[in-house]
Amino acid sequence: MKIYLLLSILLMVCIIPVAAAEETGGDGPCLSCHGKDTPLIVQAWSESAHAKNDIACKDCHSGEYDIGHMTGQDRAVVEASVCARCHADVAKRHFSGKHGIGFSAGRACTRTMDRTPELLAGCNDCHEKGSTLVRQEVECARFLAQSPEMQRQGCLSCHKVETRCDVCHSSHSTDLAIVRDPAVCATCHMGPDHPQYEMWMTSRHGILFNLKGRSLAPDCMTCHMPEGDHNVSTGITMGLAGQEYPEAVREEQRGKMLTACSPCHTKSFSLRNLEDADAVQRQAKAIVDEAASIIRGLEKDGLIKPSPAERPAHPLSGKKLEIGSQMLYENLSGVEAVFFRMKKFYYVITYKGVFHQNPDYAHWYGNAPLKLALSEIKSEAALLREVKSLKERVDNLSVFGRTGTDSDKQSQADTLRTNLGHLRELYLRGDLSEDDYTKRKNDLLDRHGL
Structure with missing residues (x-):
């Protein structure tokens, strides 16, 4: 009898640690499978600050998905709100900056508005009920016009930055050397619509950084995340497409950018270059506005083919002409296609090339094609009107x-x-x-x- 009692006690001693491990996600069911199936995930986590501080799988992924997970359903998504439980100050700064409206760029962001009952009642228009996770049906026309596959791969992979810290940080490693590498920013901040990474990389700043490091030259974090501040709007004085901020906000943010420049440049030198960029933005915007006026005139005269009435309905504007922030790149007339490249690519490159100290991007990738596009639109408009006039003359002669x-x-x-x-x-x-x-x-x- 004593032997059976002793064996029972020993068995309990052995079982309790295993049960505890399973409860915390230590070497329980998570590691027993992922150690074999996805060993690098386990390695990244085991070397992380999370593992060293006993932050286990279920602490972030929760323990309520085990059955579904084992049957092949999607894993539990770790939202920024989960990270905010431990990193509250960082999360607050993240949500107050441009990354914090990554999903909401297609409609007005409500975070700065008074929390009235009417406003709170509309939260589910953008967010899953009871969650900070934004629904995929966010009102961005270019998003809505894509296939589900392109939405996931071509849109959400970057724009989920609003609710997902692992867009910049790696999912299971906490090695800050990874996220501090400017190449992490390049994943989203590159290409024809906003090539900030290419601008910086080939500027004097980027060249010096690659030769000497952050001690001698700035990278993305130096200017936009000073001292690790997760509000990436630091120092930015205008909206995503150059929209003017209130004067008080402009002055405050311009002062922050001048502070970032001050270790290497005099205030007068920095201010002159930043004001040049402001002026270039206004000049470029005037060119875009002139082109937009021409296109509206063509549409009024029935010269846009296919007309908005003849093409598939716009996800938000229906059968109306849309050449504003919600402009699509599908089913356009030739002149609209030129305008899309003009406003979405060349305009942005022109002034951001100046802000990022890259003369070639500002001039030859931005300013020159911007002005060439305006000439092309003017020429096309004249040709369309001439063809219309000739057709009317033929019709007139055939009648009279x-x-x-x-x-x-x-x-x-x-x-x-x-x-x-x-x-x-x-x-x-x-x-x-x-x-x-x-x-x-x-x-x-x-x-x-x-």
Whole structure:
């Protein structure tokens, strides 16, 4: 009997640590499978600060997904709100910056608004119920126009930065050397729409950084995350597409950027370069606005083909022309396609090239193609109007016959019809201004008592 009692006690001593390990996620079911199936995940976690501080799998992934997880369903997503339980100050700074509206760029962000009952009642418009996780159906037209696969791979992989810390940080490692490498920023901040990484990398700053490191030259964090501040809006004085901030905000953020520049540059030198960038942005925006005005004029005159009414409905604007922030790149006319590249690529590159101290990007990748695109739009608009005029002249001649063939045998109505056609031909040919055409047409109608 004593032997059985002793064996029972020994068995309990052996079982309790295993149960405890399973409860915390230590060497329990997580590691028993992932140690074999995904060993590098286990290695990254075991070498992390989380492991050293007894932060186990279930502490972040929760313990409520075991059954579904074992049957092949999706893993429990670790949102930024989970990280915020331990990293509250960092999370607060993250949510107050541009990364904190990564999903919400397509509609107004409400974080700075008073928390009224009406506002809180609308949280589920963007967020999953009871969660900070933003729904995929966020109102961004370019997102909504894509396939689910492209939404996941081409949109959310970057824009989930609002709710996912592992967009920048690695999922299981806490090695800060990884996230402090500027190449991490390049994953999203590169390419034709905003090549900040390429601009910085090939600027004097980037070259010196790669040769001498952060001690002699700035990288992304130096200017936009000083001392590890997770509000990446630090020092930025305008919106995502150059929208003006209130003057007080501009002055505050400009002061922060001047502080970032001060270890290497005098205030006057830095200020002059930043103000040059401000001026270039305004100049570039004026070019975009001129092009937009031309396109609206073409649409008003029925010269956009396919017209908004003839193409698939816009996800948000329906059958209306959309050339603003929600402009698509699908089903456009030729002139709209030029405008999309102009406003989405060349305009942004022009002024951000100056802000990132890269003259070639500012000039030859931005300013030059921006102005060439305006010339192309103007030329295309003139051609479309000329074709329309020629078509109207042909139609006019087909209805009224050859002009200048008045005859005494024609009835009064035929004479009037011929004279009106002749006047319109002169107008369409450019021999009469619109005012002269209107005056002479009215005079002719008056003589006939009409």
